[in-house]
Amino acid sequence: MVIRNWKWALPAAAAMLILPLSACAGNPDTNNSGAASSEPSTTASPSSSPAGGEASKAPVKVVWWHSMSGELGKAADALVSGFNSTHPDVQVEAVFQGTYDESLNKMKASMDSKSGPSLIQVYEIGSRFMIDSGAVTPVQQFIDAEGYDVGSLEPNIRGYYTFGGKQYSMPFNTSNPILYYNKDLFKAAGLDPEKPPATYQEVADAAKALTKDGVTGASFAIYGWFMEQLLAAQGKELVNNGNGRDSAATESLVNQEAAVQTLEWWKGLVDAKTALNLGRKTDDTKKAFLAGQVAMTLDSTAGLRGIVDGAAGKFEVGTAFLPRPSADAEGGVVVGGASLWVLNNKPAEEQQAAWEFIKYLAEPATQAQWHINTGYFPITTKAYDEQVVKDNLVKYPQFQTAVDQLHASKPSTASQGAVMGVFPEARQLVEAAIEEAFTGKKDVKAALDDAAKQITDKIAVYNKTVSK
Missing domain, CATH: 3.40.190.10 (Periplasmic binding protein-like II)
Known part of the structure; x- marks a missing residue:
């Protein structure tokens, strides 16, 4: 797998064009959030071998910057806890970074010090900027390297984040x-x-x-x-x-x-x-x-x-x-929400660990929990086979409208969504x-x-x- 070194292709003038400091650029989901919480998830400490033995290898740390606050933030933290408890070799630290605009501005400011994240959540209208920045490793590289099956991913959702036949990021929170x-x-x-x-x-x-x-x-x-x-x-x-x-x-x-x-x-x-x-x-x-x-x-x-x-x-x-x-x-309809981007200024091992977390988030059971706790679409069709999703549709039959509208959307460049810096x-x-x-x-x-x-x-x- 080719892992590129960090390079920020956009001069400051272009960055300022597309990263307004105010949150009024908006996104389809922040209006549904409660009060922000900046408390990161607890990162597990490296495990040790029995007394007298050689210490085991420390888990790879993945820092994930996200913009989920209030109840959404709690739901995101629950996903991180679930991953960390089942993946002792990788430990994810989730850090709330404010609105999507604020998070991107912080990433830009961190480019020289390399103090930025391994993985970042970016709203859909920031996709062109992320590609042009040269700062990311497209998830297509990980998909191709292991033959990861994308067949169950919702095509109308995955399509937004696919450019020139290459998927650059993995959808996470999706709505319309x-x-x-x-x-x-x-x-x-x-x-x-x-x-x-x-x-x-x-x-x-x-x-x-x-x-x-x-x-x-x-x-x-x-x-x-x-x-x-x-x-x-x-x-x-x-x-x-x-x-x-x-x-x-x-x-x-x-x-x-x-x-x-x-x-x-x-x-x-x-x-x-x-x-x-x-x-x-x-x-x-x-x-x-x-x-x-x-x-x-x-x-x-x-x-x-x-x-x-x-x-x-x-x-x-x-x-x-x-x-x-x-x-x-x-x-x-065009999907709204955000996706997950792997940053290429981190070691290959850390990028691979970020990919392991991304795959966990895309699993049907994980997406089912995310969906019922937030109202966002599952990004995989297999999540609808999970009993908790079936039960949720009984409780909230109105959500069937959203599912039907997504599936009824005629694939085209119009429904795939516009991209511009x-x-x-x-x-x-x-x-x-x-x-x-x-x-x-x-x-x-x-x-x-x-x-x-x-x-x-x-x-x-x-x-x-x-x-x-």
Whole structure:
């Protein structure tokens, strides 16, 4: 196996483009986290041979940087404990490093001292940066070296992290957005609670019928991820050159006709006062939904358990696929969340140990526990054969919607997901455009045209920098 030495290919200017210090670049899952905990897992001490004998070899230490806080952090620590107790030759130390942006910034700062991790969790929109950094050993090398079977990995999940036929990282926490709706309010409005709206027009009609008696039909957070997903559901790419997968993206397509029509539909709901504009935070729309103030919302599948539990005793939660412009629109959802990357500035033995941990996390039983404790998708189809997953689906039947939506997604470069080095900033620019359209500062087309131009300009600067 070829293990490359650390090399940071991106100059500081490019790194600053894609690693904003604030957390507002966002990710589909951090809004579902509780208070952060920075306590690392306990690392086992080297074992010793019987008295008088030669001391046994110390276990290989793997430092894993992650961004799972609150209950998610506890679930991650449980996985580490399970691995450490069954793998005495490798001991993993999990270290919470803040948001995804903060963790990446810390990794960048550690590059010279080699004080960084063996393994790092990176959100999906950081993938292009990780590849361009030259700082990683693609997991494909480990897969090929031992003939590791990837056949049971969810193809629509694995596909996001595969570039040019090579898998660079292993998916870990995976989600996508679905429509949540209040079945009780649907009944009260004379709507069939078992037939949720599937198209833009059906959502508009339902929102109108639901807006009464102090209730507003819907509220969707101003979140760039939602626009990306609504386009993918139509089979539309976000950037050119095969969504940045055939070759490096050079142009944003966020002002294409499908995007204009989508934002006009969304703005129409707000203008008609059948949808509330509560800003950029999904936490705010979630709170309004759980309070019974809005009847429909969009949110990550990772938040499903929290939403269903939060509504318990108040109303029944329904779930549905992401709406599309028309029933015959072909496309699918793009996976959100994060994956695990092996860093190449560590000894070969340490990288191999990180790979052993990655394989453990991908096992069906491990994924089953991760899924039922967090709400994230299992990354392997075999996890659905585990009894705890079957029992969980009985308790939370709404999750079947998320599974069905993932499996129904038509494979394409659109559903595989866009890749670009300035993705976090691009997402924020789209959010700003949506706000400008909602407030009337610009019309929809002009807002998206301006956003597309700014994103394209930033892509050009990034591409020029990394090519040096």
